[in-house]
Amino acid sequence: MSVGDEPLLRVRGLGKHFPVRSGPRGRGLVRAVDGLDFDVRAGETLGLVGESGCGKTTTGRMLVRLLEPTAGSIEFAGRDITHAGRRELRPLRQDLQIIFQDPYASLNPRHTVGRIIAMPLLVNGIDPPGGVKARVRELLELVGLNPEHYNRYPHEFSGGQRQRIGIARALALRPKLIVADEPVSALDVSIQAQVVNLLRDLQRDLGLAFVFIAHDLAVVRHFCQRVAVMYLGRIVEIGDRDDIYERPQHPYTRALLSAVPDVTTLGPAGRIRLAGDVPTPLNPPSGCRFRTRCWKARDICAAEEPPLVPRDGGNQATACHFPESGPAGAGSGPAGAAPAAAGTGASVEEVSR
Amino acid sequence: MDRPESAPSGEPDRPAVPEQRAGDPYLRVSDLRVRFDTADGVVRAVDGVSFAVERGRTLGIVGESGSGKSVTSLAVLGLHDPKRTTITGEISVGGRQLVGQPDEEVRRLRGRDMAMIFQDPLSALHPYYTVGRQIAEAYRVHHPRVSRREARRRAVDMLGRVGIPQPGRRFDQYPHEFSGGMRQRVVIAMALVNDPDLLIADEPTTALDVTVQAQILDLLADLQAEFHSAIIMITHDLGVVSQVADEVLVMYGGRAVEHGSVEQVLRRPQHPYTWGLLSSVPSLHGDADADLVPIRGNPPSLINLPAGCAFHPRCRYADRNGDRSRAQVPELRPAGAPGHLVACHLSADDRTRLYAEDIAHVGVAR
Structure with missing residues (x-):
């Protein structure tokens, strides 16, 4: 396939609305995901970050068509797969795989590891050169497991090893794109780094594209080339990694980054304290959805929803009426210890100690 | 508030060795050992751990799953099943020796002098009772002479103190009507309703989003300044430790492998x-x-x-x-x-x- 400028994955106006029949408000519509636009090029890693309920997992599941989108379109390798049926999807499944968060729940406890990893090959009727067993051993080795453990069951492995099994299964069909939904967040700290390094090696060696869904901003920074920040079902900011982390323009991105407790500063450093919780997606705020927690909100924010537009003609797009400029200020490292520089989010309820 | 400042000057005059302290620490744990007899063999979950915490100070206990950090805190609170558990060593809370004491004695201290905040606020709250009732009950258990109305006033007051808007109305709501962060605030209100001198928080923010985590960590710091309690913060997150702890204990395989001020353990x-x-x-x-x-x-x-x-x-x-x-x-x-x-x-x-x-x-x- 000639790649050229054509993205591997093209998402336009993607939405998922769940009807809700019970509850105090009677009928309603949860807009879990609402109007997403983004591209992923071959071999590129895109991070989807945000807090619980922002729609990142729903998005991931729509991308691999475990959920049916209610709006918009998904194009994969030039083909519209938004509503493709099972039969149409089957050949695409080879190119599009998913890794789940919970390494305990995503492996069938009654199947051997060999069978689990071979399953995608068997289901798709693929007979790799050298046979299925040889391919499975190769995969086990690729993810750093002992090929001799072919006949063992999932319960005989630790959490980190189980996640490696899930990765081997996703790699079995030599996919082009992997959706990884919180692949390391259930793992112990020391194991997490092993799996992150493994994913990085695989990404580099096999030229895989990733949509990497995570709430841990530091992990995403180590894995992704591009990052999309989601809030209440929408992308509020998207851009190259360094732009998002060093020069975030959306107030929410700034708040999110400064809320991460960082070992490099001892004691509660200057941070932007967001008040309250994320509003319910059943009844999101009018205009900008972040305005109820935003310190810069004005009348226009309630009246008009800001579009996701690029600034400075660059790669970074921000959906905000009053985007920030300048480097990430509050709470980011030694330089951020004195975040009171004008215009860098200093108008916030800055918590100085 | 006498927590050390984030300034890199540190506090070299605050030794981490319990024995060297002039004022008696509120909690002192010496050579604590916790063993479980299981069908597979004896589990030495905690094997000779010592530490001390003064009022107004925070000890961070860091470790991965199975390091013994939670077992240590449950032992301090006397929450292990005595039939299956062997505990030796010394646990002294406010000068009272806990190891080997009858259940009754420990129960009297638990909830009043020492309280715990668990990781998962949903399982720490009873789904069938309103949050207010649960907080009021925690108060009345240790204040039997207090009237229902008085207990309610106290509970509403606590809900307000932990930053829950409209505490009078929220009193009558059930746990499922609260968001995750608000639920953790309820649990904190319940833990603090009796003004405990020792608060043990076991991964209190792990289930929460970062912006909410920041709120809860701020809240705990504010409440510590107000109530002057000793806090043990159990966590796997070094970032959280760096924000809240004065002292850090690193555990591995049931033993302490490193212990010192937060400055020492994280910087050197x-x-x-x-x-x-x-x-x-x-x-x-x-x-x-x-x-x-x-x-x-x-x-x-x-x-x-x-x-x-x-x-x-x-x-x-x-x-x-x-x-x-x-x-x-x-x-x-x-x-x-x-x-x-x-x-x-x-x-x-x-x-x-x-x-x-x-x-x-x-x-x-x-």
Whole structure:
């Protein structure tokens, strides 16, 4: 396939609305995901970050068509797969795989590891050169497991090893794109780094594209080339990694980054304290959805929803009426210890100690 | 508030060794051992751990799953099943010895003098009762003469103090009507309703989003300033520890491997396990393209702990001392600076050099 400028994955106006029949408000519509636009090029890693309920997992599941989108379109390798049926999807499944968060729940406890990893090959009727067993051993080795453990069951492995099994299964069909939904967040700290390094090696060696869904901003920074920040079902900011982390323009991105407790500063450093919780997606705020927690909100924010537009003609797009400029200020490292520089989010309820 | 400031000056005059303290710490744990008899064998979940916490101060206990950090805190609260558990050592709370005391005695202290905040607020609250009723009940258990109305007033007051809007109305709501962050506030209100002198928080923010986590950590700091309680913060997150702790205890395989002020443990760590934690955690700063340096292997099983230093199968430097790491359990010894303790066979010189060469530039250690 000639790649050229054509993205591997093209998402336009993607939405998922769940009807809700019970509850105090009677009928309603949860807009879990609402109007997403983004591209992923071959071999590129895109991070989807945000807090619980922002729609990142729903998005991931729509991308691999475990959920049916209610709006918009998904194009994969030039083909519209938004509503493709099972039969149409089957050949695409080879190119599009998913890794789940919970390494305990995503492996069938009654199947051997060999069978689990071979399953995608068997289901798709693929007979790799050298046979299925040889391919499975190769995969086990690729993810750093002992090929001799072919006949063992999932319960005989630790959490980190189980996640490696899930990765081997996703790699079995030599996919082009992997959706990884919180692949390391259930793992112990020391194991997490092993799996992150493994994913990085695989990404580099096999030229895989990733949509990497995570709430841990530091992990995403180590894995992704591009990052999309989601809030209440929408992308509020998207851009190259360094732009998002060093020069975030959306107030929410700034708040999110400064809320991460960082070992490099001892004691509660200057941070932007967001008040309250994320509003319910059943009844999101009018205009900008972040305005109820935003310190810069004005009348226009309630009246008009800001579009996701690029600034400075660059790669970074921000959906905000009053985007920030300048480097990430509050709470980011030694330089951020004195975040009171004008215009860098200093108008916030800055918590100085 | 007498927590140390974030200023790098640190507090060298605050020794970490319990014995050197002038004022008596509120909680003192000495040589605590907790054993469970299971069908598979004896689990030594905690094996000789000592620490102390003063009022107004926060001790962070860091470790991975199976390190014994939660078992330690449950032992302090007397929450282990006495039929299956053997606890030895000393636990002294406000001058009262707890180990070996009848259940009744410990129960009287629990909830009144010491309280706990659990990780999952949903399972810590009863779904069938309103949150207000649960908080009021926690109050009345220890204040039997107090009227219902008085208890309600107290509960509403606490809900307000932990930052729940409209506490009078929220009193009559059920746990499912609260968001995760608000639920954790309810749990904190319940833990604090009797003004406990000791608060144990076991991963209190792990289930929460970062912006809410920041709110809860701020809240705990504010409440500590107000109530002047001693706090034990149990967590796997070094970032959280760096924000809230005055002192840090690092546990591995049921033992303390490093202990000192937060400044000492996070800035001049001495144990290879602590190094491993710091170099394997990705950071928001520094070189994003550099590989992390994970700790190899997996945490050990407490039933079958490696002989000698429990960390030796995962330690990159275990072979530097011949067979000592495999043969001999390292004792917790002074690591140089006053109050800084480490359990490692490496010499002080080796530790300084190896840290500077291998670790100081990776992950959050940077």
